[in-house]
Amino acid sequence: MIKKKIIAAISVLCMAGTVCASVGNAANTEPVQSELTAKTTASRDRIYCIASVSKMYSALAVMQLVDEGKIELDAPVTKYLPDFKMNDERYKDITVRMLMNHTSGISMGLSTNHYLYDDVDSFVHDNTLDIVSGQRFKAAPGEYACYNNMGFELMEHIVENVSGMSYTDYVRNNIASKIGADHTGTAWSLYTGDMGNTKVSLYRGSLPIEYPYEMASGTGGIYATAPDVANFGSAFFTGNDVLLSDDAKTQMSTRWNDDTKYESYGLGWDFVEQVKYEKESIKVMGKGGDVPYMHSYLLVAPDEQISAAVLTAGNDSSSQYAGLMAFALMDVVLEERGKAVSDLTPPEPKITDTIPDNYKKYEGLYFIGGLYNNGICRITFDDTTMYKEDLGTDNSSPEIYRYTEDGGFVKVNDSGKMTSDREIVYFEEKDGGIYIRTDMFTVYPGLGICRGLGNASDSMYTGEKMKENPISESVQQSWDELSQTFFVKYNEKWTSQDYESPFYRVVTDEKFPGYILAKNSAGARAEKLTDEDHAVFFTSIPSSANRDLFDLEITRQTYADGTSADSLDLSDGTRCRSVDSLPMFTADITEISLHSSEAVWYRIGKDMSGKSIVAERPDNSAVFVYNKFRELLYSTHIKDANNTIDLPPDGYIAFMGETGDSVKIFK
Numbered sequence: 001m002i003k004k005k006i007i008a009a010i011s012v013l014c015m016a017g018t019v020c021a022s023v024g025n026a027a028n029t030e031p032v033q034s035e036l037t038a039k040t041t042a043s044r045d046r047i048y049c050i051a052s053v054s055k056m057y058s059a060l061a062v063m064q065l066v067d068e069g070k071i072e073l074d075a076p077v078t079k080y081l082p083d084f085k086m087n088d089e090r091y092k093d094i095t096v097r098m099l100m101n102h103t104s105g106i107s108m109g110l111s112t113n114h115y116l117y118d119d120v121d122s123f124v125h126d127n128t129l130d131i132v133s134g135q136r137f138k139a140a141p142g143e144y145a146c147y148n149n150m151g152f153e154l155m156e157h158i159v160e161n162v163s164g165m166s167y168t169d170y171v172r173n174n175i176a177s178k179i180g181a182d183h184t185g186t187a188w189s190l191y192t193g194d195m196g197n198t199k200v201s202l203y204r205g206s207l208p209i210e211y212p213y214e215m216a217s218g219t220g221g222i223y224a225t226a227p228d229v230a231n232f233g234s235a236f237f238t239g240n241d242v243l244l245s246d247d248a249k250t251q252m253s254t255r256w257n258d259d260t261k262y263e264s265y266g267l268g269w270d271f272v273e274q275v276k277y278e279k280e281s282i283k284v285m286g287k288g289g290d291v292p293y294m295h296s297y298l299l300v301a302p303d304e305q306i307s308a309a310v311l312t313a314g315n316d317s318s319s320q321y322a323g324l325m326a327f328a329l330m331d332v333v334l335e336e337r338g339k340a341v342s343d344l345t346p347p348e349p350k351i352t353d354t355i356p357d358n359y360k361k362y363e364g365l366y367f368i369g370g371l372y373n374n375g376i377c378r379i380t381f382d383d384t385t386m387y388k389e390d391l392g393t394d395n396s397s398p399e400i401y402r403y404t405e406d407g408g409f410v411k412v413n414d415s416g417k418m419t420s421d422r423e424i425v426y427f428e429e430k431d432g433g434i435y436i437r438t439d440m441f442t443v444y445p446g447l448g449i450c451r452g453l454g455n456a457s458d459s460m461y462t463g464e465k466m467k468e469n470p471i472s473e474s475v476q477q478s479w480d481e482l483s484q485t486f487f488v489k490y491n492e493k494w495t496s497q498d499y500e501s502p503f504y505r506v507v508t509d510e511k512f513p514g515y516i517l518a519k520n521s522a523g524a525r526a527e528k529l530t531d532e533d534h535a536v537f538f539t540s541i542p543s544s545a546n547r548d549l550f551d552l553e554i555t556r557q558t559y560a561d562g563t564s565a566d567s568l569d570l571s572d573g574t575r576c577r578s579v580d581s582l583p584m585f586t587a588d589i590t591e592i593s594l595h596s597s598e599a600v601w602y603r604i605g606k607d608m609s610g611k612s613i614v615a616e617r618p619d620n621s622a623v624f625v626y627n628k629f630r631e632l633l634y635s636t637h638i639k640d641a642n643n644t645i646d647l648p649p650d651g652y653i654a655f656m657g658e659t660g661d662s663v664k665i666f667k
Contacts (some may be wrong), residue, residue, distance in 0.1 A: 355384060
């Protein structure tokens, strides 16, 4: 009966790509898969990158060393990483615990060259300490929790320094081998075939792509099957001492802060409390993860001895859907054991006709992140309604909110009615700033046939009121001129997945003078201008809406093609050059010299628009083609890519490889 219900849950959520799910208990791991088609469902033995669920492996590794008395959670990181330094002396206050519960205050996320096609490279590992050394803090260590990938990369180094073995060997010898997880390891062990080679098939649209490897092992680079991950989750069961002591597991499942206005991070876990389970006195912890093309979710009920793991593949998928499935699996098993839980439906807020006058002080510009798309908005009020107008975009219609009896503002549609998806924002004054906190209740139509799949709720700080930033007219004009062009990344390795969406843009708007939006395909970040060449992050939102911050600098560079032009440099190591500075790809070009540290970019000239070329290239090289809208049309990382390349009008073409090699062009 349980298997049929789990198959029903998977069938509801099957998406473009593959799905593999397992439910484990103290005695065994029961793999379950939907009996649909081979195209939509992977076998139990397929290996996925489990993305940020990998953080649970590095967290467990650290806690094993805590159990052995080799690490103290509240000791400074410098005790175990003597070479760890930052520009701000407060780095000495960062403890191991702060890395694990996302309270370190480190601003940046992952650096360059961390996600590579059919390639492994030690760049991320070897440069972690150097890259983080130049970073500014976004908050004092321990001030608040904000999701941070870099902390877990530092944990990878701590595990290596303390244990005296590579992280790959540590995972193999101290985690995988002890639980019989023969198909679990890092990108390094998968690449060399040490853990088998049954990798899940991946597609960009309908085209098969080479297998990508995540180089940031401690934060996102564990590879495994769904049964292996579910079995790993059973290591957190109460009374299971195969990998950890119960005391270590209790510390990991304790939230960093008792205030429910904040996210409920544990040590490694995304959350250690879920209201719908807590009301039934059931403890459930969870962790999700995303890398391009692969997504994951792990749920563990330690006292109920249930571990549910869902791994999915598909470019249009996400850990959100893997999480919905994992919750469904968890709920099916609980129901079978006579412990049914039900979704929580929040009470419908009562709208009032008048907004109190004191809310006028909250009018102004806000940076919004987290549950919203990141960006800058203007908030205004009339007697009955709050308006949220997105700035720096083509969206001219403001979102509408009505005031509620509990002091919040609920989003309504154009007819003034609340939708089934409930979004309520609250204004809070704290520490001299004004912040927005958002409660979001989301309904997933058609998923209610499986208990636990019908809705989801979140609450976190999502916005911060921006202060005026007076700058000179010349500084503003300089950035306004810069906003007229796009920039393109050029300093990733030829195998980097980042070249699938390498374009950046700076956006200015007369409605937010003194600030810019730095945009790429991953979203937008607000930056405060300081002079003609520098813009810095400034936000202090006490939540994961404030993750992955960077400063910007405009520098002058001489490129491999001999031209000199502006470069947009991010403090995370990303380097981008202006597309206006790119040379034209013309009919007289017959050979292109490659450079290991720099992609060779061209705009497609009029005489080559609509024509085709054949590129004869060495093995360690790649070619990418984009249309005039900067959308990827062609990549040699597509399996069996046609050697004849069509050139779109006004598009772009890039060649990457290793110094000393070249690509020959035939028309």
